[in-house]
Amino acid sequence: MQGTGLFEQALGLERPWYVERTEFDAGQRRLDLYLNFEVGGTFACGGCGGAGCKAYDTAQKQWRHLNFFEHQAYLHAPSPRVECRECGIRQARLPWARPRSGFTLLFEALAMAMMTEMPVKAVARIVGEHDTRLWRIAKHYVNEARAAADHSGVRAVGVDEKASRRGHSYVTFFADLDERRLLYATEGRKWGVLGEFRNDLEAHGGSADSVEELCMDMSPAYIKGARESFPDAEITFDRFHVVQLLNQAVEKVRRTEQKERPELKRSRWLWLWNPERLSPTQRQRLDELLDPSRIALDTARAYQLKLSFQEFWNLPPALALRHLQRWCTLAERSGLAPMATVAATIRAHAAGILRWLHSRISNGMLEAMNSLVQAAKVRARGYRTTENFITMAYLVCGKLSFNLPT
Numbered sequence: 001m002q003g004t005g006l007f008e009q010a011l012g013l014e015r016p017w018y019v020e021r022t023e024f025d026a027g028q029r030r031l032d033l034y035l036n037f038e039v040g041g042t043f044a045c046g047g048c049g050g051a052g053c054k055a056y057d058t059a060q061k062q063w064r065h066l067n068f069f070e071h072q073a074y075l076h077a078p079s080p081r082v083e084c085r086e087c088g089i090r091q092a093r094l095p096w097a098r099p100r101s102g103f104t105l106l107f108e109a110l111a112m113a114m115m116t117e118m119p120v121k122a123v124a125r126i127v128g129e130h131d132t133r134l135w136r137i138a139k140h141y142v143n144e145a146r147a148a149a150d151h152s153g154v155r156a157v158g159v160d161e162k163a164s165r166r167g168h169s170y171v172t173f174f175a176d177l178d179e180r181r182l183l184y185a186t187e188g189r190k191w192g193v194l195g196e197f198r199n200d201l202e203a204h205g206g207s208a209d210s211v212e213e214l215c216m217d218m219s220p221a222y223i224k225g226a227r228e229s230f231p232d233a234e235i236t237f238d239r240f241h242v243v244q245l246l247n248q249a250v251e252k253v254r255r256t257e258q259k260e261r262p263e264l265k266r267s268r269w270l271w272l273w274n275p276e277r278l279s280p281t282q283r284q285r286l287d288e289l290l291d292p293s294r295i296a297l298d299t300a301r302a303y304q305l306k307l308s309f310q311e312f313w314n315l316p317p318a319l320a321l322r323h324l325q326r327w328c329t330l331a332e333r334s335g336l337a338p339m340a341t342v343a344a345t346i347r348a349h350a351a352g353i354l355r356w357l358h359s360r361i362s363n364g365m366l367e368a369m370n371s372l373v374q375a376a377k378v379r380a381r382g383y384r385t386t387e388n389f390i391t392m393a394y395l396v397c398g399k400l401s402f403n404l405p406t
Contacts, residue, residue, distance in 0.1 A: 007033055011096060016041025017077075024071075031068045035077035043092035045084040046099055053082035056089055063097050064129070065104045072128060075104060101137075108137050109404040116395055119380035120388075139391050145400035151176075151183060151206035156213040156359070157197075157233075159222055160366040161189045162373060164389040165382055171390060175366050177215065181399040182369060185390045194225025208232075215361045217241040218349050237352035238363040239313065245345060246306045247272050249338035253302040263289065264299060271303050302336050317357045324350055369397045 004019040013019070016038040023032040037043075042052045058078035065073040080092045096104045103111070107127075114123045115138055124131035156177040164171045164187070172193045174184040184200045186193050198208050208230050215236045216222045226235055250271050258264035270278065270286045278286060290300050309327050312320060324346065331343035346353060356362070373393045383389045394400060 011075075014095065016043075017095070026071075029071045031071050031073045033065070033073065033075050035075060037078070037080070043080060043082050045082055045087055046091040046093045047084060047087035049093065050084055050086055053084050053092065055080040055092070056083050057081050063102055063104045064107055065096075066106050066110060067127075098140075101140075102133070103137065105405050108141070111137050112141055112395075112402060112404060119376070120392075121380065135388060135391070138395060139387070141402045141404065142391050142394045142398070142400065145402050146204075146394065146398070148403075149204050149398075149400065151201050151204035152210075153179075154183065154201065154206045154211060156215070156361055157183070157211055158238075158361070158363045158366045159194075159214060159216040159226075160238075160363050160370065161219075162370050162393075164386050169386065171386060171393070173366060173369065173393065175363075175369060175397075177213075177361055177365060179399070180365050182393060182397040185393050187386050187390075189219070189221060191221040191225035191228070194222065194229040198229040213359050213361055215359070215363050217363075218345065218352075234355055234359065235352045236355040236359045236361055237349055239356055240362060240364060240367065242346070242353060243310070245342050246309060249336075249342045250299065250302045250306055252338040253336055254299040257298050261295075261297065263295070264297070271299060271306075298336060301334060302339055305331055305334065305336075305339055313356075315357075317354070320354055320357055321350070324354070369393075372396050 004022065007019045007022065008017075011019070011033075013035070017035055018038070020034045020036040022034070024030075025032075037055075040054075042054055044051050045053050058080045061077060061079045063075045063077075065075050067073060075096065077094075079094065081089055082092045084090050091099055093099075096106075098105065098108075101108070111123060111127065111134055114126070115134065120131045120134050120138070124134050127134075154176050158175045158177050159172065160175075161170045161172050163169065169187075170189045171185055171187055172189050173182060174197045175181065176183050184197045186196050201208065201211075209232060211230050211233045213236060214226050214230060214233045215238055216226065217238055218241065223235065226233065251268065254264055254268065254271060267285070267289065270282055270289070275283065275286070289295060289297060290303070292300070305327070308330070312323055312327070315323055328343040328347050331339040334340065373389075373396060376392050376396055377383065377389065380392075383392065
């Protein structure tokens with residue numbers, strides 16, 4: 001009795017539950033604890049939580065528990081169904097496990113803590129379980145935590161896409177830019193994902209009318225979805241996406257020109273990085289390539305246009321529109337097709353670009369979030385399903401509150 005009493009205290013059991021007996025197999029590295037309940041004992045209903053319900057019938061079940069030193073531990077108990085005045089015949093609430101789970105709450109708490117920091121397959125190897133069972137744990141608690149999440153204060157939302165696996169399979173992320181948390185993730189990057197997000201936001205206490213700012217790239221699908229689902233929100237086109245367009249244009253000019261100008265080979269990063277990020281040697285080489293008295297390069301002209309545009313971000317709103325219009329005119333007259341294409345894009349999206357001067361929001365936080373998700377993906381060497389990918393994104397970036405014992 002002294003041994004079983006110790007296990008009862010360790011498990012935190014209360015009457016009518018008690019440890020009836022234990023079996024220890026050193027060869028199999030296994031400890032089995034057999035629980036039972038006192039005759040006439042009453043239980044809480046698994047539906048409404050009402051106490052004082054008597055057992056209707058029982059079924060013998062098993063749960064994996066935390067290891068006992070290096071030995072796997074299992075709980076065995078008759079799981080009762082009860083007669084509840086409110087719910088009828090329902091499964092009783094068990095103090096050590098949730099319904100329809102083969103693990104104890106403490107085991108699930110450990111698994112969740114480990115899965116946040118390491119690949120699910122690695123956790124499965126450590127605890128000696130199949131990773132599919134651990135994914136079920138993660139999905140249950142993520143779904144439960146998301147159902148209880150409060151999105152009523154969401155004001156500024158960032159929208160970005162992330163490749164979930166090879167083959168142009170994408171997931172769209174929606175993030176609260178103020179609270180720096182992932183709000184919603186869904187497969188695809190079509191205009192309909194904005195409608196899905198609106199429905200999810202309202203299901204969590206938020207409102208489309210409360211969303212004042214949307215930050216996104218210049219995807220026509222996202223713009224269409226934003227105008228339909230969030231007609232009152234101001235759209236800011238992500239600053240880093242605009243810079244990316246300029247960098248891509250400069251690179252296109254360089255790739256075309258280097259076929260006849262070999263001095264441009266292996267100079268890609270000189271044109272893409274800001275001057276202050278270059279080493280002294282790189283800066284010297286860039287200065288040589290920019291010297292018009294020595295070399296007249298189209299790439300140099302494209303680079304100077306890029307630097308000229310970046311002055312926009314430091315201008316007061318009163319001067320910004322004029323600067324934008326003048327820059328587009330210069331780019332269009334430059335004779336550089338890639339820069340002229342960027343100028344046409346900027347003209348078509350000028351309102352969203354100018355909005356940055358007032359909102360000062362960007363998707364930089366989403367890029368950091370993507371890095372965390374990508375790191376988890378690389379450690380796991382990819383995920384079998386998009387659902388698993390989304391679950392892990394919520395786990396590492398959702399700032400969810402899990403109802404787990406500590």
